[in-house]
Amino acid sequence: MSAPCTPCTAGKPPFLLTLVHTSAALLAAGSLLGTLWHGLDERGIALAFGVLVTVGELTRWTGAEGREAAPLGAAAALSYALLGEDGGHPTHHGGLQVGAVVLAASLLGSVPHLARGRPVLDHLARRVLTAGFAAVCFQPLYNQGTFQGWGPGYALLLLAILSLTALCDALLAAALAHSRTRWPFGPLLRDELRATLGIGSAVCATGAVMALAVAVVGLWALPVFSLPLLLTQMSLRRYAAVRTTYRQTIASLARATEIAGYTPAGHARRVAALSREVGRDLGLSEAELTVLEYAALMHDIGQLSLVDPVPAGATAGLPVEEQRRIALLGGAVVRQTGVPAQVATVVERLADPCPEQPVAARIVRAVNAYEEKARDAGPGGPLKALEELRLGTAGDYAPEVVDSLARVLSRDCLTWPVAG
Amino acid sequence: MEALPARARVYVACVALCALACLLPLLAPHTPWWAVLMLAALYASGEQITARWRFAGTFYPVLLAGAFLLPPSAAALVAVPGALLSPAGQRPLWTRRIWRAAQLAVAVWAAARVHRSLDGRDAVAAGEFPCALLSAGGAVLTLCLVLTALDGGILTVAERVPARRAWRGLFLRSLAPLSVHGLAGLMMAVLWRSPYGSVAALLVLLPMCVSWWVFAQYHRERAAHQSTIRALVQAVDIKDGYTRGHSERVGQASMMIAHELGLADERVEVLRFAGILHDVGKLGVPTRLLRKNGPLTPEERRVIELHPEYGHEMVRGISFLGEARAAVLHHHERLDGSGYPYGLRGSQIPESARVVAVADAFDAMTSTRSYSRARPVSVALRELEKCAGSQFDPLMVTALARAVDQYGWHPAVTADEVCTPPARPPVARVPGAHR
Structure with missing residues (x-):
């Protein structure tokens, strides 16, 4: 449902994407060559961290909305970048070696993912660039002996570097997503930063703790502390799985009206996909988009309470009173489904005058009307339907939503998103 | 306490x-x-x-x-x-x-x-x-x-x-x-x-x-998911008042049978969902038919008999339901091949569907419907045993009889009361309820 529709101009790759990939490739090549030239310092440590990164990558999964799905791999890479001592003895590996080890281990861990045809390039680029960034910030200064005897300040310094790295990573992720999908950059960055506060903070803290713990007790710290993180990873995974089935169940519930013959097949799904696009275009956050999507899926559910179906399920043509009654009935059903209460509010207020509606309700209402009008109107239907919405804008449909809908549709060349 | x-x-x-x-x-x-x-x-x-x-x-x-x-x-x-x-x-x-x-x-x-x-x-x-x-x-x-x-x-x-x-x-x-x-x-x-x-x-x-x-x-998400599944069922209740509580009770009976058969915990859970969702296809049957008092014409009966297929159409997108989806489609099949929609026989009918069929019939007999009064549990079990072999899988019937014999039949929701959360087996307390 959230599958991005491919833009029509999918000819040459966007500039940002090329820039990120090129710099990652340059960094990777540089660190590999440099490491080959100098040889590996402290092989045992390099091997241990490499194994950890590989294990982390092997257990990676394509998480919800493409967020950090290999926290263990990320934490291990960061802690190797920030490693200064091993059991009290200073280490000598530089930034180049960090890049090389992380690259080799991530590549090794990505082999099964590559074999299954999953995209790994963006992920690898992010991993190498962030680890490289942290290492370049830390290793040269450390190897000069700048941080000797800092005590607790040293821990805070690691934390500061990691926070900076997390910011860069969020920026990088948002840039990659932006250039892949052409969604607005601002909301993407906001979502990435919000994710950084959650799992990102755990990754950073674990990276710092592993580096410090290895400095105190040696490599024993690695297995001891990767176990809790592995558990976090497992619960994240279960969380993602339950979210997926939840979404499927809601989609099935939405199909109830179709099966019952109240609305045409695929209507709810199309409205949901298009609403999501419009919501993204209007800069809604990930959480708001979820509410919007659920509300769009279930917007017709109030019709189940009608003894006889509305002709062709076209609610947009009904008298306002009737529309409002269906909306209230729908809200009552939605309240029982356990989705966030906002979803029910959105469904309840679908038929209100648009200045009083929440944004999500405005979007669903306009998209629903567009879908109903454009559906049976033949080749010129979409344009005519948009025109009708524009004319009706004064009272029923919010102008900014209709404009955004027009933008989204023209980006998709006025065809349906591939979700159908 | x-x-x-x-x-x-x-x-x-x-x-x-x-x-x-x-x-x-x-x-x-x-x-x-x-x-x-x-x-x-x-x-x-x-x-x-x-x-x-x-x-x-x-x-x-x-x-x-x-x-x-x-x-x-x-x-x-x-x-x-x-x-x-x-x-x-x-x-x-x-x-x-x-x-x-x-x-x-x-x-x-x-x-x-x-x-x-x-x-x-x-x-x-x-x-x-x-x-x-x-x-x-x-x-x-x-x-x-x-x-x-x-x-x-x-x-x-x-x-x-x-x-x-x-x-x-x-x-x-x-x-x-x-x-x-x-x-x-x-x-x-x-x-x-x-x-x-x-x-x-x-x-x-x-x-x-x-x-x-x-x-x-x-x-939290899991709890929300469970209530969404219930909402699917409640959507049927809106159309057909008599089924109120029926779905939950069939879920409970299916779970008891599955337990008695010694199935793994995940399968027991899936079978509970199968029981809860078995009639979800009634959404596709016109409300007038479901609420009709009096005998149905053959034409109307055929329309009602489409509900397993409607139900399967609805839940087939929910991957975690697994074999419960087959149960929704086949819960009206009979062992002798005279059931619907496909007229499958014996072992052609998926195990989950055979479980739900017994649970469904058991609850239909022990609760009051528009066309019949509720029968006592023992009478219903005897009736099931009579039909075992021709309509029901004898294995499931004996499992249900054993389970009812051992734990009794305490339906969480009766037809008269409004839907309340079903009773769950008591969970022993863990110190501090870790994790």
Whole structure:
């Protein structure tokens, strides 16, 4: 449902994407060559961290909305970048070696993912660039002996570097997503930063703790502390799985009206996909988009309470009173489904005058009307339907939503998103 | 547990006295008050925060770090303020809080004592591995033993659960989460003693907190998911009032049969959903037909008999339902091949569908419908046995008869009352309900 529709101009790759990939490739090549030239310092440590990164990558999964799905791999890479001592003895590996080890281990861990045809390039680029960034910030200064005897300040310094790295990573992720999908950059960055506060903070803290713990007790710290993180990873995974089935169940519930013959097949799904696009275009956050999507899926559910179906399920043509009654009935059903209460509010207020509606309700209402009008109107239907919405804008449909809908549709060349 | 029996109160008082005895050596000098204060504050605030996310566990890493760092009596003190301030939720409030504080104090004291006797203190201070791991393991094992023994004790005293059964399940369930907490606690203790100080130790807690948070989210989402499934069923109830509660009861009966057949827990759960959702396709049947009083014409009957296919069409997109989807499609098949929609015979009918068919018929007979009065359970079972072999799978019928014989039939929702959450099998309490 959230599958991005491919833009029509999918000819040459966007500039940002090329820039990120090129710099990652340059960094990777540089660190590999440099490491080959100098040889590996402290092989045992390099091997241990490499194994950890590989294990982390092997257990990676394509998480919800493409967020950090290999926290263990990320934490291990960061802690190797920030490693200064091993059991009290200073280490000598530089930034180049960090890049090389992380690259080799991530590549090794990505082999099964590559074999299954999953995209790994963006992920690898992010991993190498962030680890490289942290290492370049830390290793040269450390190897000069700048941080000797800092005590607790040293821990805070690691934390500061990691926070900076997390910011860069969020920026990088948002840039990659932006250039892949052409969604607005601002909301993407906001979502990435919000994710950084959650799992990102755990990754950073674990990276710092592993580096410090290895400095105190040696490599024993690695297995001891990767176990809790592995558990976090497992619960994240279960969380993602339950979210997926939840979404499927809601989609099935939405199909109830179709099966019952109240609305045409695929209507709810199309409205949901298009609403999501419009919501993204209007800069809604990930959480708001979820509410919007659920509300769009279930917007017709109030019709189940009608003894006889509305002709062709076209609610947009009904008298306002009737529309409002269906909306209230729908809200009552939605309240029982356990989705966030906002979803029910959105469904309840679908038929209100648009200045009083929440944004999500405005979007669903306009998209629903567009879908109903454009559906049976033949080749010129979409344009005519948009025109009708524009004319009706004064009272029923919010102008900014209709404009955004027009933008989204023209980006998709006025065809349906591939979700159908 | 509204009114606590007197012997339970005496038991709590005894444990509280033990805890006081553990705390007594604090009066002596050389107590590291600063560390005690910091850890206690950390534990108390952690408890307050995790209590907001339901399902989150006790903040054991801090307690264990205390046990690894401090003398036994000081380590025991760390647990007390947090437990006394904790939002206990149920009544009797103060008895629960005192019980919790005393239990934790005694357990942590014992763990710290064992840790000390295994020379853990020096190992932690010097960062000697795997020595520190061994002594920490001993301490965690002690903590788990004492906690579960005390918990088992209160179960035996207050609820008269047989002591052995109460204890064994508790111990095995708590050991794994406590071990993970022990590792985090050990890391905290090691970093606390290191030159990087307590700041670095605090960092250990961050990933643990995120893990709990994710876990709480997971449970919230799961609960929401379950109610969405119920909402699917309630959508049918809107159309057909007589089915109210029927779905839940069929789910319950299917679960009982699956249990009796000795299926794995996941399959039992899936079969419960199969029972709950079996009639979801009635959504596709016109409301007028469902509500019609009096005999149906053959034409109308054919329309109603489409409901398994409608139902399958609805739920086929929900991947976790697995074999429940086949049950929705085939629950009206008969063993002799005279059922619908496909007229499958014998073993061609999926096992899940054979379970749901029996559960469905059983509930239809034991509840009041527009066309018939409810029959007693024994009559319904006899009727099912009569049709076993031709309509129903005899295996499922005997399983249901055995299950009803053993546990009785207590439907959670009856046709008259509004839908309430179904009764769940009582879950034995885990100490502090970890994770």
